Amino acid sequence: MRASDGLNQGTFSVGQAPVALAFDGASVWVTNFTDNTITRLRSTDGLNLGTFPTGHGPVSAAFDGANIWVVNTIDNTVSKL
Secondary structure, three states: OOOOOOOOOOOOOOOOOEEEEEEOOOEEEEEEOOOOEEEEEEOOOOOEEEEEEOOOOEEEEEEOOOOEEEEEOOOOEEEEO
């Protein structure tokens, strides 16, 4: 969605049961709960830059300026990417 007017800029495929996302300044990271993965999309055009394993049940992600941190609810862990 374009922030200025809400125009839909596209729909992009990710893993199963996407739950949350984080932005690192260049990419949007989407947690995929059922797949136990996180998908990285280029923010300018939605190009899929890869899907990466996490712990079990990833539900949220945050960017700390250098890394993406993922909260995994099923195994009570966090993953650092």
